[in-house]
Amino acid sequence: MADILSDTIQALQLILSGDPTIYGIVSRSLLFSGTAIILAILWGTPLSMLIAMKEFRGKIIIKTFFNTLIGLPTVVLGLILFLSFSRSGPLGFLGLLYTPGAIMIGQAILITPILVSIGVSAIESVDPDIMNLAQTLGASESQAQIAVLKEAINGILLSYLGSFNRAIGELGVVLMVGGNIEGGGLQTAVMTTSIARDVQISEFGLAIALGILLVLILFTINMIVVLLRKANYLVELAKGPYAKLKRSRETKR
Amino acid sequence: MTVNAELKDVTKTYGNKIVLDTVNLQIREGEILALLGPNGSGKTTILKILAFIENPSSGEVTFQGEKVNFKNTEKVRLQSTLVFQKTTVFGTSVYNNIAYGLKLRKMPKETRDREVKKGLELVKLEGFEKRNARKLSGGEQQRVAIARALVLKTKLLLLDEPTANLDPKNAGILEEVIDTVNRENKTTIVMATHNMFQAKKLPHRIALMDEGKITEVGSPAEVFGKLSKNLASFAAVDNTFTGTAKATAAGTSRVDVGNGVQIEVAAQRQGATVVFINPQDIILSKTAVKSSARNVFKGKITEITDLDSLVKLKVDVGKTFTVQITKQSFNEMGLCLNAEVFIAFKASSVQVI
Secondary structure: OHHHHHHHHHHHHHHHOOOHHHHHHHHHHHHHHHHHHHHHHHHHHHHHHHHHHOOOOOHHHHHHHHHHHHOOOHHHHHHHHHHHHOOOOOOHHHOOOOOHHHHHHHHHHHHHHHHHHHHHHHHHOOOOHHHHHHHHOOOOHHHHHHHHHHHOHHHHHHHHHHHHHHHHOOOHHHHHHHOOOOOOOOOOOOHHHHHHHHHHOOOHHHHHHHHHHHHHHHHHHHHHHHHHHHOOHHHHHHHOOOHHHHHHHHHHO | OOEEEEEEEEEEEEOOEEEEEEEEEEEEOOOEEEEEOOOOOOHHHHHHHHOOOOOOOEEEEEEOOEEOOOOOOHHHHOOEEEEOOOOOOOOOEHHHHHHHHHHHOOOOHHHHHHHHHHHHHHOOOOOOOOOEHHHOOHHHHHHHHHHHHHOOOOOEEEEEOOOOOOOHHHHHHHHHHHHHHHHHHOOEEEEEEOOHHHHHHOOOEEEEEEOOEEEEEEOHHHHHHHOOHHHHHHHHOOOEEEEEEEEOOOOOEEEEEEOOEEEEEOOOOOEEEEEEEOHHHOEEEOOOOOOOOOEEEEEEEEEEEEOOOEEEEEEEOOOEEEEEEEHHHHHHHOOOOOOEEEEEEOHHHEEEO
């Protein structure tokens, strides 16, 4: 009991003192997962739109495939990626194994099924008449698709948030393709892998500090999104760059 | 006479089902043309083809003198707009809803502001700009939908059952708007309706439709005057009944519309007759009430539809009548499906078509 207490006190000291090692790990986590979510958005959102808005053969199979992938054990995905990135693997020539690049790509692939599955159901839940409506008002097909996407914006934002949460809390894939390297040129240690290692070597203070920060970061990001959604800010932002900002300025004038 | 749009031998099929069967129709510049026909007669499909969101399976469509290439409709679509029967609004403010089409046409902000304001004035929703469109009542949403189409000032305005499912107040406002834009802006309007009295009142010409075909085109006087077989098949339309009239000694006539229902009509008639009773003219009661009404029938409520401040009921008395009552009366009377009720209306409320 006394040990837990002293480890917790040490953890708080580390956090409050702004320990460079800890904050280095934290910022790396944010950078890797941030990049991963951007990558996943770039390929996942058009994919969601395609699956949800187009009628094609095998649509149900594709949707079920992505739903199934959500439940794929991360060590299995980690193993597949490890084998692909390893020197003798099909992507070995890229030299990505045990680099930040491998982590970012690994996380992006891991979260794609979540992003796509939630995104598809958000778009599919939009009133099917919206597409026709936009077209009768003069929209081209792509403009009408954007109109549908805007209607689904809340669900889509939720898919991004859920995906980011999953990425930053991920251990299996990151450990297998990133290797938890600290020090040197290409550091790959992130919060989750560092916690796992610290527990193994009985550095509980460090592990607790990282654990607290991980939860705090997740809480803060989720809170910000909830508040912004409540204020309709993100929805407005998505509907037109700076629309809300412009409007508030106009009202002040 | 300038032609706004024309359908030549247009056929539309969905799988094996023929929805439009060699339709030929000319829409004249500046007119209001009503497509009158029962549900499923192909009215909406014609409107969708004229809005260029549906391709004909065969045949040709010309718009503003040019043949429409259905592979590339983006440009012509800017010149024609359709207001759907089922009101759909974007989940944003009324302003954004109405400004949507103007934005697509790259109108500057000042013009958009001005047009949205004018559009809202026209449909009597001044000051509604900032309201969330989805939180408005059904009737108000439909008025927003009309304003959203009107501000585009397209060469062709298509309305699919614009007043169906609206209470009389909202329906009245919309009919006034349709009339005003046609008269003042010379907008060419094609509207689908199965409301005979709207068809009699608003349009310059009527095209009667049945089973994917246009069976008659003419002025309301011509079409209604002929009382064609097709028009008689409209018995599916609310409170419109066909039957055989016999004059009574009291100077009225009695129309036998079948299933033991005989409707007393103030006018003297003989032979085949079509009658209509306005749903608002029917009094509904739970017990038989002694009154001056010559027509009293006992029946059961078979359908209840909630309109804004009104409730629309279908009452089966052998024939199905549509009755409109206020929501307050509906609640106070404690009505429900299958409840036994009496309907009553005066012989003078029965209109002979």
